[in-house]
Amino acid sequence: MTVVRPLDDGCLVALLDVSGHGPKAHDLASTLVQEIMNWSTNxxxxxxxxxxxxxxxxxxxxxxxxLLSGERSTLLYLGVGNTCIRRFGSQSWRGVSGAGLLGSRLSLPREELVKLAPNDVVTLSSDGMHEQIRQADYPLITLDPPATVAETLMRRFSKSNDDASCLVIKCKP
Ligand SMILES: [Mn+2]
Incomplete structure (x- = not known):
């Protein structure tokens, strides 16, 4: 599940992959989304x-x-468990999520700060999508509209044995 929450200067985005399936998994996802929508600081x-x-x-x-800041052109990332964030474009970068699982074992890494450049593309995906995606595998990734990027990544790189979420952020030219 993905969350996009607009802020005064930028937005807060989140990707959630609750363990398992069914109504209980949905309830937990809904609770976490509410917490994210209600959170009032940076x-x-x-x-x-x-x-x-x-x-x-x-x-x-x-x-x-x-957390994306439009004015400073920065991205701040913090992840736990099998979530993957990558940046394509002027430079490639991959964030490091902490080991463990939210709710039981939390080992929080330091927040990572990335300076973004015009036309950069940032993808946030769950473990239902392969992580080894090189820009050379998809040369048009910084040229295609973000919805096309999300569809293309899901079609080409999602695993057959899991569901997958993918969120695509495109920086302005
Ligand atoms: Mn998964």
Missing amino acids: NLTGLMNRLHESACGTRGAAVGLA
């Missing part, structure tokens, strides 16, 4: 700790959080 570590508390005693989830 503190990603604080938000992740809040999500962890909400998920305690549940089946758990993998979560990636990214």
Whole structure:
């Protein structure tokens, strides 16, 4: 599941992959989405700790959080579990998510700050999508509209044995 929450200067985006399927998984995803929508500061570590508390005693989830600032052209990332964030374009970059699972084992890495450039594309995906995607595998990734990028990545790189989420952010020219 993906969340995009517009802020005064940029947006907060999140990708959630709750363990398992069915109504209980959906309930946990809904709870986490509410927490993300209600969070009122720019503190990603604080938000992740809040999500962890909400998920305690549940089946758990993998979560990636990214805070984008339009004015500073930056991206701040914090993730736990099998979530993957990548940047394509002027430079390639891949974020590192902490080991563990939200709700049971939380080992939070440091927030990573990335300076973005015009036309960069950032993808945030769950473990239902292969992580080894090189820009050479998809040379048009920075030229295609973001919806086309998401569809193309899902068609070409999602695994047959899991569901997958993918969120695509395109920087302005
Ligand atoms: Mn998954």
